[in-house]
Amino acid sequence: MACPICNKPGVPAYRPFCSKRCADVDLARWLRGDYVIPGLPQDDLSSDQAPESEKNTGGGLDSRIKRP
Numbered sequence: 427m428a429c430p431i432c433n434k435p436g437v438p439a440y441r442p443f444c445s446k447r448c449a450d451v452d453l454a455r456w457l458r459g460d461y462v463i464p465g466l467p468q469d470d471l472s473s474d475q476a477p478e479s480e481k482n483t484g485g486g487l488d489s490r491i492k493r494p
Contacts, residue, residue, distance in 0.1 A: 429444035443449040
């Protein structure tokens with residue numbers, strides 16, 4: 427398998443990368459947020475859009491209705 431950063435042959439110790447340098451380059455890209463899945467920005471989502479069953483009404487960690 428070719429290294430996804432530089433296209434050199436991959437090395438088993440750093441699979442799928444060819445070296446620690448390419449693995450670190452990939453990690454830096456993740457940490458900077460270069461790899462994203464397209465979608466609505468977090469700011470555009472309001473709490474009103476969440477279904478009622480997913481809203482936490484402040485009942486603590488387990489806010490489900492308790493059975494008697």
